[in-house]
Amino acid sequence: MDFHKELDARGLNCPLPILKTKKALADMVTGQVLRVIATDPGAVRDFQAFAKQTGNELLALTDENKEFVFFMKRK
Template identity: 50%
Template sequence: MTDAEWQADTCDAELDASGLSCPLPLLKAKLELNRLPSGAVLKVTATDPGSQRDFHAFARLAGHRLLHEEIEGDRFRYWLRKA
């Protein structure tokens, strides 16, 4: 599946990092991505506003693709495609 064909309700794994403070959501996401094959999509839910900065920088530096980001109240959701 290409990035253009991807839909927000599609993911290979989910991680709920709600209630965790920076940098724990990112560290847990990194561990989960390590278990997934290349091309897999991980959906992460976080409540820490600092996660926005962290996930953007992480995707860019690690070579992963941040496919989508949603903000709903105090919930931040990220869909990352593993490089």
């Protein structure tokens, strides 16, 4: 999947991956896609809740070798 910006949140625990994602999305324009890599297992439900609360779209979520990759589309 194509993306415009990448955020490495590996090794960070809740709530840091979401806080850094929120900051990164704020610097982007509507329609751009942010790729986030995280290792916190709690990030899966956190990103789903974040998408619902903010209106930013969670386009995809994959789990690769205990790393979670999220693609978030800026609203």
